[in-house]
Amino acid sequence: MHRRHLLANGIIAILLVVVFGGLCTTVFALLGAQTDWSKAWEYRETLWRGWLMTLGISIAALIGSIFCGLLFMLGQRSPWVVVRWTCRAFLEFVRDTPLLVHLLFGYFVIFAPLMARPLGEHGFDDKLIIGILLLSVFEGAYLGEILRGGVDSIPRTQWESARAVGFSRVQVYRYVIFPQALRRVLPAMAGLFVSLIKDSSLLNVIGVAEYFYNTKNFISRSYAGLEGYVPLAVGYLLLTLPVAWLAHWLETRFRHET
Amino acid sequence: MKLEVTGLIKCYGKTRAADGLSLFVEAARVLVLIGPSGGGKSTLLRMLGGLEVPDEGSVVINGRRLGVDEQALQAYRRRNGFLFQQFNLFPHLTARRNIELPLEKVHGHPPAEATEMATQALARFSLLDHADKLPAQLSGGQQQRVGIARAVARKPEVLFLDEPTSALDPEMTAEVLELIQELAEAGQDIILSTHEMGFARAVADQVAFVAGGKIEEMGPPADLFGASRSPLCQRFLSRVMRY
Numbered sequence: 001m002h003r004r005h006l007l008a009n010g011i012i013a014i015l016l017v018v019v020f021g022g023l024c025t026t027v028f029a030l031l032g033a034q035t036d037w038s039k040a041w042e043y044r045e046t047l048w049r050g051w052l053m054t055l056g057i058s059i060a061a062l063i064g065s066i067f068c069g070l071l072f073m074l075g076q077r078s079p080w081v082v083v084r085w086t087c088r089a090f091l092e093f094v095r096d097t098p099l100l101v102h103l104l105f106g107y108f109v110i111f112a113p114l115m116a117r118p119l120g121e122h123g124f125d126d127k128l129i130i131g132i133l134l135l136s137v138f139e140g141a142y143l144g145e146i147l148r149g150g151v152d153s154i155p156r157t158q159w160e161s162a163r164a165v166g167f168s169r170v171q172v173y174r175y176v177i178f179p180q181a182l183r184r185v186l187p188a189m190a191g192l193f194v195s196l197i198k199d200s201s202l203l204n205v206i207g208v209a210e211y212f213y214n215t216k217n218f219i220s221r222s223y224a225g226l227e228g229y230v231p232l233a234v235g236y237l238l239l240t241l242p243v244a245w246l247a248h249w250l251e252t253r254f255r256h257e258t
Numbered sequence: 259m260k261l262e263v264t265g266l267i268k269c270y271g272k273t274r275a276a277d278g279l280s281l282f283v284e285a286a287r288v289l290v291l292i293g294p295s296g297g298g299k300s301t302l303l304r305m306l307g308g309l310e311v312p313d314e315g316s317v318v319i320n321g322r323r324l325g326v327d328e329q330a331l332q333a334y335r336r337r338n339g340f341l342f343q344q345f346n347l348f349p350h351l352t353a354r355r356n357i358e359l360p361l362e363k364v365h366g367h368p369p370a371e372a373t374e375m376a377t378q379a380l381a382r383f384s385l386l387d388h389a390d391k392l393p394a395q396l397s398g399g400q401q402q403r404v405g406i407a408r409a410v411a412r413k414p415e416v417l418f419l420d421e422p423t424s425a426l427d428p429e430m431t432a433e434v435l436e437l438i439q440e441l442a443e444a445g446q447d448i449i450l451s452t453h454e455m456g457f458a459r460a461v462a463d464q465v466a467f468v469a470g471g472k473i474e475e476m477g478p479p480a481d482l483f484g485a486s487r488s489p490l491c492q493r494f495l496s497r498v499m500r501y
Binding site for chain 1: 332341365
């Protein structure tokens, strides 16, 4: 049995390598003549600046989305019905429409007429700030739902025990509910943060000079192919893989039996 | 402890968990609530403990009337201790931390002092060996004992215990009941609900039979268990004492 397993594994591995290798060779053979890596090197500075911009947007929107997510989560647990329903309706709207639409509509129709000039006059990049804001709200809507699920999953007795030992409303969340809920939703949150990094590429539609935007410009100017898209993929992997690993590590670190 | 409860009403939807319940205890150290499940024991205990607000009626404990706003209730809960059937401990904290955290954050003791108090509480119930274990690593009986240690770490005025042994096997039940008896003998005021009739008889100063959201009968254990007057109580006792 053990032997057959090994054999099967080996065969599958070889097959996969052959198929993948074959595909790569074909693609490279087709494009090989036109692939010129020096083009990418020429544009390294714009690419680097774009990558840094994507990193900055991701960090800012990550913080922003945590803030929005907490707000949406608490809003849905509010004692006032009006707040709960408004929150619910807003979340449903945000989650059921594409981010692309939020960005285009939000920037060109809502925020730009209001804020572009005042922000620009104070030396801020209005596109960047509005883009981060819209991205934060969008991802925050998802995070709000994840957090709500986590908080709702904590059994009633925990709330009661926390109240019984005399914790205030805020302390109940701070010391009892959140520490337990966060552990439960950590994998979902990590997935969301990876999505957030990737979604930041959509900010190119409102003209934010992030990694995708700069790469796209470089490709259209230099007629690059592989030498443009390979660094693009690798650049995003460099941002997303650490997040995934960190989440995995935290998950094993904080796993406790319940 | 002196207790005056007048006309308590509490509804959950259409069920009346307390239906005009009144109860007067002039002086008792340990008050035990017995009665059928769903008869209103838990609801009464939760209202006495300040975890639930009655729809109508009033509770006066030791001459002080129980408030109805959240702030007054929180202050009240901080003076007392409350233990549920199970899952009292916070599963992400060690036994020691479970005791320390409320001392620090609720009562404002500095960390060193909280640690010292937690050590004392753990030592008192011989739980020091388990101080650094998570609740999931403790047996049900040990968990309840840590729960009690947490509840009495700051000498509560009244200790409320809601069926503290219902989720335990007979051996663990015994270990928890012994501890409660010890506390009672040390002078702790206790109000508890239980299905352990032998224990109720041994430890109670007053026993109240709760059924249908009312106090059907109340008296010293010898009277209530020996010669109960209410037919409901007689039937209940004859059923639970049969085996």
